[in-house]
Amino acid sequence: MRSPVPRFRDVERQAGGQHPAQCLPPFHERQNNMWFIRDACGIVCAIITWFLVFFAEFVVLFLMLIPSNNLTYSLVNGTLFNSLAFLALASHFRAMCTDPGAVPKGNATKEYIESLQLKPGQVVYKCPKCSSIKPDRAHHCSVCKRCVRKMDHHCPWVNNCVGENNQKYFVLFTMYICLISLHTLVMVVFHFLYCFEDDWTKCSSFSPPATVILLILLCFEALLFLIFTSVMFGTQIHSICTDETGIEQLKKEERRWAKKTKWMNMKAVFGHPFSIAWFSPFSTPEHGKADPYQYVV
Numbered sequence: 001m002r003s004p005v006p007r008f009r010d011v012e013r014q015a016g017g018q019h020p021a022q023c024l025p026p027f028h029e030r031q032n033n034m035w036f037i038r039d040a041c042g043i044v045c046a047i048i049t050w051f052l053v054f055f056a057e058f059v060v061l062f063l064m065l066i067p068s069n070n071l072t073y074s075l076v077n078g079t080l081f082n083s084l085a086f087l088a089l090a091s092h093f094r095a096m097c098t099d100p101g102a103v104p105k106g107n108a109t110k111e112y113i114e115s116l117q118l119k120p121g122q123v124v125y126k127c128p129k130c131s132s133i134k135p136d137r138a139h140h141c142s143v144c145k146r147c148v149r150k151m152d153h154h155c156p157w158v159n160n161c162v163g164e165n166n167q168k169y170f171v172l173f174t175m176y177i178c179l180i181s182l183h184t185l186v187m188v189v190f191h192f193l194y195c196f197e198d199d200w201t202k203c204s205s206f207s208p209p210a211t212v213i214l215l216i217l218l219c220f221e222a223l224l225f226l227i228f229t230s231v232m233f234g235t236q237i238h239s240i241c242t243d244e245t246g247i248e249q250l251k252k253e254e255r256r257w258a259k260k261t262k263w264m265n266m267k268a269v270f271g272h273p274f275s276i277a278w279f280s281p282f283s284t285p286e287h288g289k290a291d292p293y294q295y296v297v
């Protein structure tokens with residue numbers, strides 16, 4: 001859908017002033033390049049996230065599973081916990097190191113706009129902050145210093161914007177952290193019951209006070225993460241189903257794009273058709289290969 005009403009905020013009608021040499025290659029040519037945002041706060045948050053997962057891994061393995069007398073219990077829970085931890089960290093890595101859909105910086109040159117062969121009356125929007133031609137539904141991120149297509153929000157925990165190309169990995173990250181937190185809480189409850197029945201010196205290789213402190217810390221971490229990621233996961237699924245990004249919901253932007261079914265919207269983010277690949281952070285969905293330059297008229 002194309003809007004007849006031009007948007008004038010953070011937009012310049014006159015493009016130019018940039019040399020063509022400053023233009024980066026088109027988006028699809030840069031997809032294989034490594035993407036990493038050099039933001040101190042984001043890097044610290046991402047390191048904290050990994051540290052918390054490894055802390056949980058340590059407590060679960062060395063306090064609960066290895067000292068357990070039940071080998072089947074340890075093997076089943078160990079496999080489940082480690083698989084979820086691996087998938088969560090892989091999703092985090094891909095969400096952090098995937099270009100979220102950044103528009104080439106400084107491509108708003110006179111030559112480039114002329115090469116687009118726009119129809120009379122067609123308006124091209126230029127971002128005044130990064131001098132790029134702003135496709136419809138793109139927003140400028142002040143942390144990434146780039147315009148990002150279908151930007152949902154900038155997440156310091158993954159040190160990246162959540163946009164068109166990495167939303168799948170972000171959703172998987174919240175889902176796996178949510179599941180691992182739930183699994184951890186169940187294991188902690190079982191462990192406490194086991195320790196109360198048994199002698200505390202036998203239920204862990206650590207001293208009883210250290211065991212209790214570590215288990216309480218793990219419980220607190222799992223509960224906090226469970227609440228945070230389940231809310232985030234729900235919000236993301238809602239925004240995917242309604243095809244409205246977090247920013248569009250906040251700004252209450254007028255809908256200029258075609259309405260599709262919830263299932264179609266899910267497939268647009270996770271890939272066509274539905275398969276096990278939806279849950280894999282290693283499978284790249286097909287989207288993003290379409291023309292990223294959809295101009296508003």
Ligand SMILES: [Zn+2]
Nearest residue numbers: 127130140147
């Ligand atoms: Zn911009």
Ligand SMILES: [Zn+2]
Nearest residue numbers: 141144154161
């Ligand atoms: Zn950003």
